[in-house]
Amino acid sequence: xxxxxxxxxxxxxxxxxxHLPCNHSTISGTDYIHWxxxxxxQGPEYVIxxxxxxxxxxxxxxxxxxxxxxxxxxxxxxxxxxxAVYYCILLIYNQGGKLIFGQGxxxxxxx
Amino acid sequence: DVKVTQSSRxxxxxxxxxxxxxxxxxxxxxxxxxYRQDPGLGLRLIYFSYDVKMKEKGDIPEGYSVSxxxxxxxxxxxxxxxxxxxxxxxxxxxxxxxxxxxxQFFGPGTRLTVL
Numbered sequence: 182x183x184x185x186x187x188x189x190x191x192x193x194x195x196x197x198x199x200h201l202p203c204n205h206s207t208i209s210g211t212d213y214i215h216w217x218x219x220x221x222x223q224g225p226e227y228v229i230x231x232x233x234x235x236x237x238x239x240x241x242x243x244x245x246x247x248x249x250x251x252x253x254x255x256x257x258x259x260x261x262x263x264x265a266v267y268y269c270i271l272l273i274y275n276q277g278g279k280l281i282f283g284q285g286x287x288x289x290x291x292x
Numbered sequence: 293d294v295k296v297t298q299s300s301r302x303x304x305x306x307x308x309x310x311x312x313x314x315x316x317x318x319x320x321x322x323x324x325x326x327y328r329q330d331p332g333l334g335l336r337l338i339y340f341s342y343d344v345k346m347k348e349k350g351d352i353p354e355g356y357s358v359s360x361x362x363x364x365x366x367x368x369x370x371x372x373x374x375x376x377x378x379x380x381x382x383x384x385x386x387x388x389x390x391x392x393x394x395x396q397f398f399g400p401g402t403r404l405t406v407l
Contacts (some may be wrong), residue, residue, distance in 0.1 A: 279353075
């Protein structure tokens with residue numbers, strides 16, 4: 182299975198930007214990069230996804246390296262509600278939409 | 293608002309019992325998924341379905357079966373519950389397999405304890 186590598190944990194201060202890195206060196210040309218997060222005691226929720234170009238939505242931005250072997254999820258102004266485990270996942274085109282979750286990055290936000 | 297509901301938030305069963313976990317989505321999604329989540333192991337895919345009466349094994353199907361008789365409902369069945377099936381079970385749905393971009397919507401989870 183295609184693999185992603187993320188730091189186990191990161192810390193941020195409230196109101197500051199957060200850059201969450203992800204390495205996916207085995208990515209192939211048709212694999213989408215998805216990010217989900219899981220708040221305490223809840224199911225995961227979708228954050229953002231992309232294929233080649235950088236993407237923005239109301240929750241975050243996704244910056245994808247030119248060679249697509251890494252990506253960065255950017256939270257522009259962290260809030261206490263953003264404290265969660267963030268998962269970077271490759272959605273493999275020919276595997277029917279399966280998401281293979283790794284260990285994720287646990288983000289803590291300090292007031 | 294999109295919604296995935298699961299029949300119970302908490303469930304306690306005894307070893308050997310047959311257990312049904314129900315999941316319903318109201319978004320007319322084609323795909324539905326069952327995961328389990330354990331500390332240190334993350335989320336692992338048990339089974340998924342891309343159409344009514346269709347099912348595919350995920351990464352850890354042993355000891356489980358599924359049923360999808362209607363598009364909106366996907367059931368996970370533990371034929372004979374064992375203590376190593378104590379876990380958080382999460383159901384999800386997504387629109388279609390035809391695009392690699394489809395997001396999955398998750399339910400709140402069922403915490404199952406097998407005694």
